[in-house]
Amino acid sequence: MLAPFTTLAGFRAVFDALPQRDAAAEAAAIERNGQLTKPKGSLGRLEDLAIWYAGWVGSGRPALERPQVVIFAGNHGIAARGVSAFPPDVTVQMVANFRAGGAAINQLCRAAGAEMSVVALDLDRPTQDFTQAPAMTEEELVAALAAGWEAVDDAADLLVVGEMGIGNTTAAAAVAAGLFGGSAGEWTGRGSGVEGAALEGKTLVVAQGLELHADHLGDPLEVLRRLGGRELAAMAGAIARARVGRIPVILDGFICTASAAVLHAISPSALDHAVAGHSSAEGAHPALLAKLGKEPLLMLGLRLGEASGAVLAIGVLRGAVACLSGMATFAEAGVSAG
Known part of the structure; x- marks a missing residue:
């Protein structure tokens, strides 16, 4: 395990010298792909996906054997504002369901052959209501980023992160708007199923948060600290750790993508x-x-x-890798290349 950072400055320093994919492995994968028993380009995006994976794991003929799935859970102060169709207690209850194996993600991980773990982040201590104050202190942000960083298995050859937290689509909408601009209405959606007046109220909460913190939105980590949540920060920390270890990542839905967008805003190649x-x-x-x-x-x-959609996509990546590494070349099969 690489030593985690202990300050926000330490986390920022991660992006000063990000490792790149293995160019030799990528070139070997491209060469092999061109010799396989199929018309050129006939596997479409699977070909690009397999070559991308090969470059990051450092093998021109890779295998995908140890996918890791981590679900981070956090509670949000804004949940008290009625932004979700479910009460805040559901976060704790769903963590218990994950650990008992009863949630959708448990079934999808079994089907995908992926190991899953759950990291609960101070569920008895929600973040602050971001319409009144920053969601987290700097120390709380660093702790959540570090929790994500430390959750990544060095032996994994693929990482998928997901989340649970009542109110977190509101936080994700605020983070997206804080990073990329636009109105609260452009980024705020139904989440767990709110509509009508409840959706209008949710959008207002996002707008109020953006207004309160408007002077601090030029720094992506301040956007995350002020408008995000512990599970969003932990996902960002885990995705950053995967990059340092050259572990490929499959992103999940809106909340995961908003977390990842913080890293993109720090460095476009992150x-x-x-x-x-x-x-x-x-x-x-x-x-x-x-x-x-x-x-x-x-x-x-x-x-x-x-992480449900990302775990389903593991099967697509497995198929891509299996074709690149398992198919015969024209020479091996004794087939005319044409």
Whole structure:
């Protein structure tokens, strides 16, 4: 395990010299892909996906054997403002459900052959209501970033992170707006299913948060500290740790993508090791993916969170890697290349 940072300055320093993908492994994957028993380009995006993966894991003929899934849970002060269809107690209850194996993500991880863990972040101590004060102190932000960093398994060859936290689509909308501009209404969606007056109230909460913290939105980490939450920060910390360890990442839905966007805002190349697993039914997710230049692998109308869409996309990546590494070349199969 790489030593974690202990200050926000230490986390910022991570982005001064980010490791790059292995150019030799990528070149070997490109060469092998060109010799496989198929017409050139016939596997479409699977070919690019496999080559991308090969470059990050450092093998021209890679295997995907140890995918890791981590779910981070946090509670939000803004949940008391009625921004969700569910009460704040559900966060704790769902963590228990994850640990008992009863949630959707447990089933999807089993189907994908992925190890899953849950990290609960001070659930008895919600963040501050960001319409009244910054959501977190600097020390709380550093602790949450470090929790994500430390949750990553050095032996993993793929990372997927997800979240649970009543009110966190509101925080994600505020973070997205704080990073990229635009009105609260452009970034705020139904989340857990709010509509009508409740959706108007949720949008107002985001607008109030943006107004209160307007003078501090030029710094991406201040956006995260003031408008985010512990689980959003932990996901950002884990994704950053994966980059340092050259572990490929599949991004999940709107909340995960908003967390990742903080890293992109710090350094535009910070997410080169990440692909978008899916485009969710949360209205602003496609716009957020476009800001990051990420094209989703799946579009299934999901809006569950919990890393569900990203875990489903593991199967797509497995297929891509299996074809690159397992198919015969024309020479091996005795087939004319044409």
